[in-house]
Amino acid sequence: MLVETMMTKQVVALDSTMPIGDVTALMEQRHIRHFPIVDEGELVGIVSDRDLRTVGSEHPKAKVGVSFKDEVAKIMNAPVITAHPRDPIEEAAKVLCENKIGAMPVVQEGELIGIVTAVDFLRELTTMTGVRASSTRLEVELDNAPGSLAALLASIASHNVGVSSILSTKQDAETVSFVLRVDTIDGRGLADALRSSGFNVLWPQVKQKL
Amino acid sequence: MADYAFVYNPGLSDYELSDSHPFKPVRLELTKSLLEAAGLLLPQHIRSPHPTDEKHLLRLHDAGFVRAVKAVSRGEDAPDAYSYGLGTGDNPIFPNMHKAIMGVCSATVTAVDLVASGRAQRAVNLSGGLHHAHAAQASGFCLYNDLALGIEHAMLEYGMRVAYVDIDAHHGDGVQGLFYDQDNIMTISLHESGRYLFPGTGHTYEVGKDAGRGLSVNMPLEPYTEDASYLEAFEAVVPTALRRFKPDLIVLQAGADMHYFDPLADLKLTVAGMARSYERMSELADELCEGRLVATGGGGYDPYRTVPRAWALLWAAVSRQTMPTELPKSWLEGWQNASPVDLPTELHDNTETWNPTPRRADIESHNRAVVKRLMNALEPIWEEQFG
Numbered sequence: 001m002l003v004e005t006m007m008t009k010q011v012v013a014l015d016s017t018m019p020i021g022d023v024t025a026l027m028e029q030r031h032i033r034h035f036p037i038v039d040e041g042e043l044v045g046i047v048s049d050r051d052l053r054t055v056g057s058e059h060p061k062a063k064v065g066v067s068f069k070d071e072v073a074k075i076m077n078a079p080v081i082t083a084h085p086r087d088p089i090e091e092a093a094k095v096l097c098e099n100k101i102g103a104m105p106v107v108q109e110g111e112l113i114g115i116v117t118a119v120d121f122l123r124e125l126t127t128m129t130g131v132r133a134s135s136t137r138l139e140v141e142l143d144n145a146p147g148s149l150a151a152l153l154a155s156i157a158s159h160n161v162g163v164s165s166i167l168s169t170k171q172d173a174e175t176v177s178f179v180l181r182v183d184t185i186d187g188r189g190l191a192d193a194l195r196s197s198g199f200n201v202l203w204p205q206v207k208q209k210l
Numbered sequence: 211m212a213d214y215a216f217v218y219n220p221g222l223s224d225y226e227l228s229d230s231h232p233f234k235p236v237r238l239e240l241t242k243s244l245l246e247a248a249g250l251l252l253p254q255h256i257r258s259p260h261p262t263d264e265k266h267l268l269r270l271h272d273a274g275f276v277r278a279v280k281a282v283s284r285g286e287d288a289p290d291a292y293s294y295g296l297g298t299g300d301n302p303i304f305p306n307m308h309k310a311i312m313g314v315c316s317a318t319v320t321a322v323d324l325v326a327s328g329r330a331q332r333a334v335n336l337s338g339g340l341h342h343a344h345a346a347q348a349s350g351f352c353l354y355n356d357l358a359l360g361i362e363h364a365m366l367e368y369g370m371r372v373a374y375v376d377i378d379a380h381h382g383d384g385v386q387g388l389f390y391d392q393d394n395i396m397t398i399s400l401h402e403s404g405r406y407l408f409p410g411t412g413h414t415y416e417v418g419k420d421a422g423r424g425l426s427v428n429m430p431l432e433p434y435t436e437d438a439s440y441l442e443a444f445e446a447v448v449p450t451a452l453r454r455f456k457p458d459l460i461v462l463q464a465g466a467d468m469h470y471f472d473p474l475a476d477l478k479l480t481v482a483g484m485a486r487s488y489e490r491m492s493e494l495a496d497e498l499c500e501g502r503l504v505a506t507g508g509g510g511y512d513p514y515r516t517v518p519r520a521w522a523l524l525w526a527a528v529s530r531q532t533m534p535t536e537l538p539k540s541w542l543e544g545w546q547n548a549s550p551v552d553l554p555t556e557l558h559d560n561t562e563t564w565n566p567t568p569r570r571a572d573i574e575s576h577n578r579a580v581v582k583r584l585m586n587a588l589e590p591i592w593e594e595q596f597g
Contacts, residue, residue: 184299189474
């Protein structure tokens with residue numbers, strides 16, 4: 001998946017000469033936490049709610065001598081870390097994490113075309129790991145070898161059960177684990193059948209023999 | 211005696227999805243014969259279902275879906291069958307399935323009608339409880355949603371406010387989904403968390419929308435939850451929600467798969483814990499809606515050892531009777547040969563043979579945290595809706 005599919009396209013960009021007090025008012029009014037700053041069509045900085053909230057305070061990170069009447073250029077962050085619309089989202093997410101920032105303007109051919117925030121990534125993640133169809137969680141540890149996942153899927157298919165999502169949860173030299181959502185209510189029945197075919201099913205667990 | 215109705219005819223067992231399928235209608239006969247042997251079920255309790263008109267079915271279910279079910283029932287091909295969830299491992303196609311499921315639906319509507327009209331104070335349909343059926347999708351062994359049909363009947367024909375309480379181990383997704391944006395119907399489901407169990411939904415943040423906002427209540431429980439923690443969560447959520455909503459009728463889906471012996475789910479209740487929840491529902495019906503209560507079956511995949519004991523206790527609670535603690539010899543002798551496992555001779559579980567639960571304190575603490583999260587989400591909405 002690419003950044004262009006999840007970015008916010010209606011981005012509110014500001015002029016670097018705008019007074020900080022007006023930017024703060026706009027932030028509260030529109031519930032926006034990150035404003036790209038654009039002068040004559042060119043992205044020149046970004047300002048976040050954190051930068052705005054320290055203005056005029058005795059916070060250690062507050063810039064000395066800056067007041068609400070000053071231009072936002074005085075507190076904006078530059079240069080700006082940006083994303084490209086064709087960046088894979090996992091790569092963009094990694095840039096956010098490594099730079100400990102909350103948002104990135106999306107720029108194409110020098111033009112600001114959108115913004116992605118950490119919340120956008122969380123939303124995508126909850127969709128990816130979420131439940132899209134009535135299904136049961138199945139967790140299986142496989143040999144880390146070509147064809148082992150194919151063998152698992154073939155075995156699941158032989159029980160007339162469909163698969164609605166697959167996530168890989170951990171991997172080492174010998175093994176790789178997958179969490180699948182399978183479209184049956186009888187997850188334990190399927191797990192027992194897979195176990196008897198030699199698969200190491202981690203969930204559902206075996207029940208106590210009574 | 212006329213106050214309590216047990217809706218039954220032998221045709222209700224025709225909803226058998228296949229010979230080897232985990233959903234076993236023999237549970238009905240096992241329970242009925244247990245109650246008769248124990249003297250709790252008398253001929254005057256038994257009522258035959260009145261056939262329900264198919265036009266009522268189409269108020270809730272998609273016409274294309276119903277057409278596909280009828281076609282495959284006659285042995286014809288329906289090209290869109292698989293997209294309606296028909297012909298899967300869970301919902302195989304079998305001859306006359308439309309007629310079989312209509313029988314189950316009629317029995318639940320009959321149970322609701324008996325209670326709503328005042329001809330009975332309470333009624334039970336153990337063949338019903340198919341809570342996973344969606345408007346256009348068979349799912350989780352369920353074809354049509356008998357519960358939603360019964361609820362709709364009480365709402366439309368009698369103008370009642372209906373509270374639906376679902377204690378099956380699985381989330382009551384079908385019923386919740388069919389009424390998610392409606393007022394006059396509250397759905398409450400206690401279930402093993404969707405993170406671990408089918409169908410995957412039933413999170414605390416599913417609270418209903420539009421006119422139905424605050425009227426969907428979901429309490430997901432940790433796997434291996436035991437009686438004490440289950441009943442603590444039940445007590446914290448169910449009475450509060452019902453008292454806020456003030457129903458005219460309570461419909462209880464009493465799936466019996468939260469028991470430790472159930473092969474499909476992972477909760478760890480005893481039949482005593484289950485019976486306590488039935489008794490609480492009976493008390494709440496008395497407190498809030500002049501005793502009016504309709505109970506159905508649902509899940510329950512340990513059909514010989516567990517379901518008959520649980521559902522006998524359900525009928526006992528509904529009909530204000532007491533089950534003997536020893537199971538009748540005649541019943542044991544009648545069924546032992548058919549049962550693949552040794553039948554228990556006592557009504558209650560001997561938990562001394564059960565493995566202790568690792569992480570019990572973690573499970574209890576997590577359930578408590580989820581109750582808190584749920585009530586924190588719902589209380590402000592209820593305050594706004596009901597004052």
